[in-house]
Amino acid sequence: MPESPLQQTEHEIHTSAAPDAVFAVLADARAWPVVFPPSVHVEQVERTGPTERIRIWATANCSLRTWTSRREFDEGARRIRFRQEVSAHPVAAMGGEWIVEEAGDGGTRVRLTHDFRTVDDDPETIGWLHRAVDRNSEAELASLRTALERPDGTEPTTFEDTVVVRGRAEDVYDFLRRSDLWEKRLSHVARIAVKEEEPGLQHMEMDTLTADGSVHTTASVRVCFPERRVIVYKQLRTPPLLTLHLGRWSVRPADDGDGIAVTSAHTVSVARSAIPGVLGAGATETDAVDFVRGALGRNSLLTLEAARQYAESSA
Numbered sequence: 001m002p003e004s005p006l007q008q009t010e011h012e013i014h015t016s017a018a019p020d021a022v023f024a025v026l027a028d029a030r031a032w033p034v035v036f037p038p039s040v041h042v043e044q045v046e047r048t049g050p051t052e053r054i055r056i057w058a059t060a061n062c063s064l065r066t067w068t069s070r071r072e073f074d075e076g077a078r079r080i081r082f083r084q085e086v087s088a089h090p091v092a093a094m095g096g097e098w099i100v101e102e103a104g105d106g107g108t109r110v111r112l113t114h115d116f117r118t119v120d121d122d123p124e125t126i127g128w129l130h131r132a133v134d135r136n137s138e139a140e141l142a143s144l145r146t147a148l149e150r151p152d153g154t155e156p157t158t159f160e161d162t163v164v165v166r167g168r169a170e171d172v173y174d175f176l177r178r179s180d181l182w183e184k185r186l187s188h189v190a191r192i193a194v195k196e197e198e199p200g201l202q203h204m205e206m207d208t209l210t211a212d213g214s215v216h217t218t219a220s221v222r223v224c225f226p227e228r229r230v231i232v233y234k235q236l237r238t239p240p241l242l243t244l245h246l247g248r249w250s251v252r253p254a255d256d257g258d259g260i261a262v263t264s265a266h267t268v269s270v271a272r273s274a275i276p277g278v279l280g281a282g283a284t285e286t287d288a289v290d291f292v293r294g295a296l297g298r299n300s301l302l303t304l305e306a307a308r309q310y311a312e313s314s315a
Contacts, residue, residue, distance in 0.1 A: 003092045004118040004126050011137040013110040017148035019108045024080045025147060029054045030073070033234055033246055034156050034267065035147040036140045040064065040234045041223050050074070053085070055222045057201075059236070060132040064201045064221045067091075090125050092117040092195045110144065112137050115252045143202050153269040154245040159293050160265035163304040167311030169251050169260045173229040175307040176262075177250045179204055179222070185310070188302050190215055200224040204233075208299060220247075241288060242267035245296075262307060264300035268292055 015022065025035060029052070030209045032039040038058040046052040050073045052233040057066045063139040067086040072081045078100035087094055096114040103109045103301040114133050118125045146153065165172055172239040175185070179202070207215050219237040224230075231250035238245050246267040279287055 003119045007267045008115045010113045012153045013141040015145040016107045024107045024199045026098050036143050041232045064136045090119045092119045139150045157265045162263040164259040165311050166259050169315040171311035171314045172307050175310045198222050240274045244272045
């Protein structure tokens with residue numbers, strides 16, 4: 001069947017942030033998972049002058065997809081043009097432009113345009129992609145404004161925990177990748193459901209037992225890189241205290257060359273409005289970050305210790 005006719009969309013927002021600040025956030029694609037809800041992971045493939053190639057992993061209508069895009073920067077005009085080089089089915093071609101303009105009140109007008117074709121001219125496929133583009137564009141623009149103005153969320157904070165394993169790196173990585181077995185392997189996991197539509201792209205819903213015996217349900221998407229023994233993930237449904245939770249599992253040789261270093265890293269942003277309800281009226285942002293760091297670190301160390309025991313017993 002022939003490709004669909006060219007489809008075009010445009011979305012825009014206004015933000016009180018300065019145009020240069022807006023352009024800087026848009027230019028730093030590797031930080032997009034912190035800014036944009038659909039973005040899970042972004043890697044820069046190459047950069048030559050004003051042209052950049054990036055690979056993006058993002059959600060679209062609840063599906064996790066990946067593609068490679070080429071971006072061209074016009075810093076003077078504050079414009080970034082993008083075009084997908086390798087699109088994910090059912091997209092045949094996708095491109096567009098970020099346009100950052102000064103607003104009369106001292107703020108910024110941000111426009112996001114798209115042009116695209118689907119692999120066939122099926123109206124249902126075209127409608128699906130329109131809905132995906134509309135949903136993601138509106139979410140990205142709203143989140144861009146939130147990231148710049150931060151009306152509720154705190155600045156993102158990153159922390160990590162590491163254990164050293166006297167075993168094989170492939171066994172550690174296999175333990176972390178096979179999250180579908182965590183309900184049997186980890187005491188703090190009450191229930192887990194994992195769906196892997198494509199190798200290495202995982203959807204995960206998990207019920208976690210907290211220190212006080214309550215249960216928190218989270219939903220995440222994970223991208224697995226077996227050749228690097230790295231897994232990155234993003235929570236799609238976070239606990240009330242968090243507006244953002246990104247994670248990364250990495251397996252590498254220990255710095256002293258003796259054993260395998262396994263690290264769990266978290267990047268979080270706390271919802272200021274949720275602090276009194278969760279921690280009490282007198283709690284501060286620092287208290288909230290410390291609380292989150294303790295809770296996530298405790299579960300991470302339980303998982304790391306279980307991975308260590310698994311790998312060392314296998315060895």
